[in-house]
Amino acid sequence: MNAVEEHRLTSPQQVSCFVVTVSDTRTVDTDxxxxLMRTMLEQSGYHVVDYRIVQDDYELIRELIHEASSxxxxxxxxxxxxTGISSRDCTYEAVSSLLDKELTGFGEIFRLLSYEEIGPAAILSRAIGGTVGRTAVFSMPGSRNAVRLAMDKILLPELRHVVRELNKQP
Incomplete structure (x- = not known):
């Protein structure tokens, strides 16, 4: 057994997640x-402690990150x-401004996997991941396909391991 497999085996089974949709137009009825994130998490044995929709507003997103990480x-x-490049898209800026440690691999791998599905349009994604204190923070595009890709291929298999590493004692 290699170290990654060992880490996964000793990772916490109970991981609690806060799910947020960033949108100026979505409501609970249209999101x-x-x-989708909630369902995928729960079907994989994760616990969803909260779900919210927040406007695409830099300060509102930062406040929510502070709330969750505390x-x-x-x-x-x-x-x-x-996470796009339109004038209203500011999730990347809000998340990146608060990260203690960036997990660059999340965005890189997401864009690689996305490229395999949608081609060069993947460069428009500003998916980002990292840590704020002992909280893992991952931000992905809002389309169902993007969420499914990030969840299936990256987060569901690895999130427990990330939480394990964040909670290791020195």
């Missing part, structure tokens, strides 16, 4: 990405939406 019940904050 598809947030409920709550000891939240191990991971997962955001969808607001």
């Amino acid at each position: 598809e990405s947030g409920p 709550n000891p019940e939240v191990h991971a904050l997962l955001l969808s939406g607001g």
Whole structure:
């Protein structure tokens, strides 16, 4: 057994997640990405402690990140939406401004996998991941396909391991 397999075996089984949809137009009735994330997490044995929709506003997103990262019940904050390049898209800026440690591999791998599905349009994605204190923070595009890709190929298999590493004692 290699070290990664060993780490996964000793990772916490109970991981609590806060799910956020960033959008100026979505409501609880029209949001598809947030409920998809919630369903995928719950079907994989994760616990969803909260779900919200927040406007694509720099300060509102930062406040939500502060709230989630200061709550000891939240191990991971997962955001969808607001990662593009339009004038209103500011999720990347809000997340990156607060990260203690960036997990550059998340965005890199997401764009590689996305490229395999949609081609060069993948460069428009500003998916980002990292840590704020002992909370893992991952931000992905808001389309159902992007959420499914990030969840299936990256987050569901690896999130417990990320939380394990964040909670290791020195």
